[in-house]
Amino acid sequence: MGNLLDMSRLQTGTVTPLIRPVDLDEVVPMALGGVPDGSAELDIPETLPMVEVDKGLLERAVANIVENAVKYSPEGRPVAVAASALGDRVELRVVDRGPGVPEEARDGIFEPFQRFGDAPRGTGVGLGLAVARGFVEAMGGTLGVEDTPGGGLTMVLTLRAAPGGPQPPAADLPAHAVT
Numbered sequence: 508m509g510n511l512l513d514m515s516r517l518q519t520g521t522v523t524p525l526i527r528p529v530d531l532d533e534v535v536p537m538a539l540g541g542v543p544d545g546s547a548e549l550d551i552p553e554t555l556p557m558v559e560v561d562k563g564l565l566e567r568a569v570a571n572i573v574e575n576a577v578k579y580s581p582e583g584r585p586v587a588v589a590a591s592a593l594g595d596r597v598e599l600r601v602v603d604r605g606p607g608v609p610e611e612a613r614d615g616i617f618e619p620f621q622r623f624g625d626a627p628r629g630t631g632v633g634l635g636l637a638v639a640r641g642f643v644e645a646m647g648g649t650l651g652v653e654d655t656p657g658g659g660l661t662m663v664l665t666l667r668a669a670p671g672g673p674q675p676p677a678a679d680l681p682a683h684a685v686t
Contacts, residue, residue, distance in 0.1 A: 524561035524646050528669035531555055531590050531599065534562055538569035539588070546577045550589040557669035558597050564642040565666075568650070571635035572601045572662050579605030579660070597666050604659040613652045 532551040539547050558565075569588075576586040580603040587602040608616055617640045640650040648666040655661045 524564055524642075526559050526561055526646060528557040529560050529562050529565065530557050531597065534560075534566050535569055535588060535590070535599070538566045539573060541570055541574055542577045542586075545585060546580070547573055547586045547588055550587070552590065555590055556592055556597060558666040559669050560646045560648070560666055561642075564646060568639040568642040568664070569599065569601075571639040572650075572664065575635050576601050576603035576605070576660070576662065579603055581605065592668060595668050597668050599664040599666070601662040601664070602655050602659065603661075604655065604657070607654060607658060607660045608652065616652070617650070 532553065532555070535551055536549060539549065573586060573588060580586050584604040588599070589602070590597060590599045592598075617636050636650075643650040643664055643666075646666065648664060651663045651665075653661040653663055
C-alpha cells in the first residue's frame with residue numbers, strides 16, 4: 508500500500524524532498540530492517556563523505572532496492588550493500604546473485620506495475636523499483652543497473668556528495684596532488 512501511495516505522489520509531482528547532508532551509515536542500516544537477518548551484508552566505510560539527500564526518501568528507496576534483491580537472491584547468498592566515493596559523488600551498490608535481467612529488459616524493471624520474468628510469489632505488484640528510482644531522481648541522483656560479475660544484478664544508486672566532506676588521506680592522492 509505504501510508503494511502505491513508513493514507512486515501516486517511521484518506521478519502527481521507532490522514529492523518535495525528536504526535535502527540536507529546525511530551520513531549513509533546512519534540511513535542504510537535502518538533501510539535493511541525489512542529483510543531477514545543475514546540476508547544482506549553491509550559495507551559502508553566510516554570515511555565516506557556525507558550525501559545531499561532527503562533522509563526519509565533515501566531510506567525508502569534503499570529499502571525497496573534491497574528487498575527486491577533479497578527476493579531474487581538464492582538461499583544462503585546474502586545481498587551485498589556497499590558504498591564508495593567517486594569525486595563529488597557517492598555510489599551505493601546493491602549486488603545480488605539472482606538470475607539477473609537481460610539488457611533489453613532493464614528499463615522495464617523501473618516501470619510501475621512491471622515484474623520481470625518468473626517473479627517469486629508474494630513479491631508485490633511491481634512498484635518498488637519505480638518508487639525507488641522516482642525518489643532517487645527527486646533528490647538529484649540516479650539509479651541504474653549493471654551485470655554482477657559471475658551472475659546476478661547490481662543496482663547502482665549515485666548521489667551527490669555533500670560539500671566540505673572528508674577528503675581522502677594524502678597517501679591516497681596522486682603524487683602531483685600532494686602539496
